[in-house]
Amino acid sequence: MTHRIVVLGAGYAGANAAARLAKRLHPADTEITLVNADAEFVERIRMHQLATGQDLKSRPLADVFAGTGVRVRTARVSSIDVDARTVDGILYDTLVYALGSAAAGVPELAYDIAGKQSALRLRERLAALAAGEPVLVAGGGLTGIEAATEIAEARPDLAVTLVVRGDLGGWLSEKARRHLRAAFDRLSITVVENTEVATVGPDHVVTASGHSIAAAVTVWTAGFAVHPLAAATGLTVTATGQIVVDDTMRSISHPEVYAVGDAAFARGATGTPLRMSCASGVPSAHLAADAIAARLTGRPVPPNTIGYTGQCMSLGRRDAILQWVTPDDQPKPSALTGRAAVRMKELICRTAVWSISHPTLLMPVRRRRIVPAATPASVPS
Incomplete structure (x- = not known):
């Protein structure tokens, strides 16, 4: 029987999760559907550039995932029934929740750059x-x-x-x-x-x-809040609405649901809660996809090795800071600054979007068949 996987949200976390699942699982056994409100992938880490007049490359999700086996559906999610395992009528056996976050508490007369x-x-x-x-x-x-x-x-x-x-910059090193x-x-x-x-x-x-x-x-820009949908589903969430997950990004209350990126309350390898960021979203997506694939194919579930190496920020187009940090996100005395930091930050941004634009490229990764005994019971069609 085909195992139905639905991924909600196609930001850095959701798109990476869908792509990784397409790499890991054989298409004859799985049906992967990616649901996103926007027809295009949005480089959220470049919204400050878009707001100041710079144009960003258009990346239609249908083109990005063409030929990968991932079905793209452009829609705004309005309801999830975790008992019936449906999302707006779409049946799932495994759900990956990656609806991300938005600017929190924005006053009526203010602007934000969260989307x-x-x-x-x-x-x-x-x-x-x-x-x-x-x-x-x-x-x-x-x-x-x-x-x-x-x-x-x-x-x-x-x-x-x-x-x-x-x-100003109170969390940074002196340099x-x-x-x-x-x-x-x-x-x-x-x-x-x-x-x-x-x-x-x-x-x-x-x-x-x-x-x-x-x-x-x-x-x-005074903070972010997660989508309120998760709190209305019956999933175990924090007071701020993040889905509480285990070390493999799996919901602690509903084992067929995984949450990644900003939507998840997760801990890294050191036990420290992950912060809302692309630096957390991508590795959490990879871990969730690998864990899902491992459980479905009867292979060992990978360990949680998520940790940080740096925090980067642009200071316009010609200056930047890359603050080196410990795996649990504490600043080290050293930092890269100036043009060298600009080049490094740009490389990081381009690498992040490259992984989205080429979801199943570099694919010597073996697509494995699902082990029937490992497949959770499906909801009847």
């Missing part, structure tokens, strides 16, 4: 600004830093301000922090530290302390 449409909306607004108008970025994480520096470099005629809750501050000085970005934005108006923001800061445009 393609929101980045294009900001792009249109920035293009309409006159010289000297103020732009405020709220949030001092990687997304906020990249957004502020990209805007300041692309539009040096604008007055860019970054508001951060703590210290990386020095370079970051020098880059902000070079780009004439004003930094307001130890401050939280409370409300956003049409031409200003008000901080938690009651201080007003001018802002013709406010870009909100």
Whole structure:
């Protein structure tokens, strides 16, 4: 009997999971369906570039997965029935949940760059600004830093301000922090530290302390939240809605469901929870796909070896920081900066999208047949 695998979401995690499954499993035994709201793959780690007027290459998912055995369905998922094992009427034997995350708590009058449409909306607004108008970025994480520096470099005629809750780059090494501050000085970005934005108006923001800061445009990068669908399914989730999984990315409450990327509350090899990032999404997708294939084909399940090596951030197109970290994501004293870091970050970004654009290339990987005894009971068609 054909084993039906449905993958929800075709971001870095979902697309990699579908591709890896197509590599591992024989097409005569499996039916892999990839469901995504957008017909194209979106390079989410480049949304700050899209928002500042740069164009990204179109990658239709139907073209990407042509000839791989993966069926692409363009649709927005509205319901999952984990008891009947259906997603909007599509039956599954194994489900890979990779619906990712979106910007959290974005005020009505603010913009965000968590997705393609929101980045294009900001792009249109920035293009309409006159010289000297103020732009405020709220949030001092990687997304906020990249957004502020990209805007300041692309539009040096604008007055860019970054508001951060703590210290600028407080999680970085001393070397990386020095370079970051020098880059902000070079780009004439004003930094307001130890401050939280409370409300956003049409031409200003008000901080938690009651201080007003001018802002013709406010870009909100103060955190991400997962899709609310998982919490409504009966799956075991955290208070923030992430699906709780074991060391193989398998739901602790529903063994036929796997979660990868931002949607999963997972731990790496050191036991430290994985952060929301492409650096977590891709390896978690590979692990889930390998675990699924191993269980279906009666082979040993691979161990969880997920760990980090670095955090990279662009500071415009001509500068960057690559902060080396321990496997549990703690900063090391060393960091790569400047043009060398630019080249390294670009290589990482291109490698990530190359793996999506060539899902089953370099395929000496053997497609194995399913062992009937290993196949979970299917829901009748």
